Amino acid sequence: MLETQNLTVRFGGHVAVNAVSCCFEPGTLTAIVGPNGAGKTTYFNLISGQLPATAGSVQLNGRELTGLPASARTRAGLGRAFQLTNLFPNLSVLENVRLAVQATKDGAHRRGLNLWSIWSDHAQLTNRALEILQSVSMTAQQDSPVASLPHGDQRKLEVALLMALEPSVYMFDEPTAGMSHDEAPVILNLIRQLKKDKTKTILLVEHKMDVVRELADRIIVLHNGNLVADGEPGEVIASPIVQEAYLGKAREAA
């Protein structure tokens, strides 16, 4: 379970995330919604370690992550999508995934250096990489250099690399932002598939309410850095605070 307790960050006098306490269970996709500037991305940055907290804590399965850098949080099981900048453009799709699998297994599966173990490790890494490519429907592109892939497939490959790290928590911040009409459903489909694994915790920051309605098991609402609503999607969307946060904004714009 991922838990934040009184998680807070101040920028000068401005409290961007204000004492947010929340638990996220495996097998649940929680959508984080709220108006622009509500603190959603900042809350993500505090959880993933991109930003140090002014106060409060982040724990994963009882392990204290507060104060750890982002890389250590990734190793602990927090997987933030599209933060990985380690696609190797001149290597093939398969080689990219195999390297990510290897990075994860290194240390854990080292059995000493002999030719047999190098060969069998290589075969195992390849099999695992192929399994991941199959689950993201990219087997046909396994030999293509990454640089030759269309943008949507590169984003899909980034999710595959994230899967190779076997995180217990997946964090998506507006995963379809900047994607074309054709590309967006592909990524949403991958998230739908990840949801089937009930051992995974998924957090999704998303503005598009149709996507939230379809994917979320639970919604939390941030407003001016405060957690103002938390519950089952239908209930939260109908709540006066959400209606005000969204519709109030629409009224202001009008």
Ligand SMILES: Nc1ncnc2c1ncn2[C@@H]1O[C@H](COP(=O)(O)OP(=O)(O)OP(=O)(O)O)[C@@H](O)[C@H]1O
């Ligand atoms: N590094 C920073 N320094 C100063 N202020 C910041 C910093 N990062 C975020 N903020 C402020 O914190 C507030 C929350 O921003 P944040 O980007 O988390 O909102 P958001 O809910 O993700 O918005 P959007 O939906 O527009 O992406 C905003 O007022 C923003 O200007």
